[in-house]
Amino acid sequence: MRITSLRAALLPWITAVMWMFAFAAHALAAEPAGPPKPANTPASLGYSDHGADTCLMCHGSDAQLMTIFRTAHARPGDPRGPFGQGGLQCEACHGPGGAHVKAFGAQPAGIVVFGRGSPTPVAKQNAMCLTCHQSSVAHAWASSAHAANGVSCADCHQVHSASDPVRAQVTQAAVCAKCHQAIAADFIQPFHHPVPEGTMDCASCHDPHGSVAPAMLVKSTVSETCTSCHSELRGPFLWEHQPVTDDCDNCHTPHGSVQQALLKERPPMLCQQCHDAAGHPAVPYGPQGLPGTPDGMPNPYLLVGGCVNCHSQVHGSNSPSGRALMR
Numbered sequence: 001m002r003i004t005s006l007r008a009a010l011l012p013w014i015t016a017v018m019w020m021f022a023f024a025a026h027a028l029a030a031e032p033a034g035p036p037k038p039a040n041t042p043a044s045l046g047y048s049d050h051g052a053d054t055c056l057m058c059h060g061s062d063a064q065l066m067t068i069f070r071t072a073h074a075r076p077g078d079p080r081g082p083f084g085q086g087g088l089q090c091e092a093c094h095g096p097g098g099a100h101v102k103a104f105g106a107q108p109a110g111i112v113v114f115g116r117g118s119p120t121p122v123a124k125q126n127a128m129c130l131t132c133h134q135s136s137v138a139h140a141w142a143s144s145a146h147a148a149n150g151v152s153c154a155d156c157h158q159v160h161s162a163s164d165p166v167r168a169q170v171t172q173a174a175v176c177a178k179c180h181q182a183i184a185a186d187f188i189q190p191f192h193h194p195v196p197e198g199t200m201d202c203a204s205c206h207d208p209h210g211s212v213a214p215a216m217l218v219k220s221t222v223s224e225t226c227t228s229c230h231s232e233l234r235g236p237f238l239w240e241h242q243p244v245t246d247d248c249d250n251c252h253t254p255h256g257s258v259q260q261a262l263l264k265e266r267p268p269m270l271c272q273q274c275h276d277a278a279g280h281p282a283v284p285y286g287p288q289g290l291p292g293t294p295d296g297m298p299n300p301y302l303l304v305g306g307c308v309n310c311h312s313q314v315h316g317s318n319s320p321s322g323r324a325l326m327r
Contacts (some may be wrong), residue, residue, distance in 0.1 A: 046096030046110060052089040054101055070162040080132070093128050093159075114154035122152045129153045137209040144210030151179075156208065170198035176208075186256035193254065193262075204229075205254070222247050226254075237316030239323055243274065244315050267306030275307075 048054040059065055068074050073093075074083045082092035091097050095112045107113075112128055113120045126147075130137075141147050156166045156175055165171040173195050177184035187196050194200055202208070205225050206216045219225040226248045227234035235245070243250040251270060252262045259266045265273070308314055313325045321327060 046098045047088060047091050048097045048101050051091065052083070055090045055097065058105060065160050067162040068160040071159070073159060095128075114152065114159070116152075116155055118152075118154075122150050125152045125154060140207070140210030140212060142210070143212075144216060146208060146216075147210070169201045172201040172203065176202045183255050186253070189256035189258055191258070191260055191262055192256035222249050222254075233315045235316050237318055238320070239313075239317040239325060241314060241316055241325060267308055269306075271307045 072078065073081055075081050076083050076085075078084050081087065083089050093112065093114075095110045097111060100106065100111050107119075111120075112124060114125050114128075118125065126141075130141075158164050158166075166175040173184070173187070186192065195202065203218075205218060207218050208216065211217055213220050213225075214222070217225045219228060223245070233244070248254075251264060253264050254262065257263060263270055311325045313319075313322060313327065317323075317325050317327065319327045
């Protein structure tokens with residue numbers, strides 16, 4: 001009797017549950033099917049299943065590599081970066097690594113290796129960088145001296161480093177000196193621009209990614225580049241000195257010199273390269289005017305500054321009486 005009454009009490013509840021399941025099944029059947037999953041999933045394109053987590057199973061012990069997580073490339077909150085939402089992480093730069101993983105670390109053709117001595121062609125290395133940095137550096141790169149000589153981005157930049165030496169003013173020159181050794185030697189001379197001291201760097205005058213100017217200068221001409229700092233010499237002056245308006249390199253060597261003011265020669269020998277003996281002064285000055293020269297007499301113009309003792313405004317003058325650049 002009790003069992004019969006219990007069945008009678010549970011019957012409404014059992015019926016309600018059955019109706020709920022039936023309604024849910026009908027709703028699922030009526031719901032339209034979602035769009036088909038794309039065939040080009042990361043796995044189907046040769047990428048690893050778990051991105052950087054897969055890479056770090058082997059490469060996580062490399063302390064230098066791990067510093068990438070302190071750089072802009074590995075910011076998970078930056079949608080433009082490789083580690084942003086939906087990004088391919090390590091494989092965004094190094095290419096699909098699925099075959100690399102399946103081969104237990106063997107180097108298949110698809111992996112991009114960066115740097116000097118890499119089996120990956122320089123053009124392919126740089127193409128990976130330009131997929132993101134096209135707008136910032138590529139406008140003159142193709143015609144630059146660096147591109148013509150097969151320089152890759154990774155030859156200068158350390159992408160995995162928390163602080164890229166070539167982007168820091170105090171360390172940039174050391175990176176450039178790995179190739180430009182002769183110019184680096186010029187900065188050892190007693191008179192030089194303050195690059196070794198870290199007050200300025202190579203990029204203060206040169207654009208390493210390319211320029212339409214000679215020597216990849218940041219300005220159109222040598223003189224424009226120089227006067228961007230030495231603005232007091234820019235002019236225009238009432239009385240111009242033609243070599244100054246033409247090119248600063250006529251008298252100065254930019255990287256280093258044994259002469260004061262980075263001059264190519266000391267006055268008056270420098271001046272006499274243009275101002276010959278037919279004018280003022282009538283007698284050319286040379287080594288025979290130095291003390292200790294056999295049969296020579298010490299010449300004061302060679303000992304105390306030369307022509308600039310009188311012609312002090314050698315870069316130009318705004319004085320109405322400054323025709324001879326003496327005031």
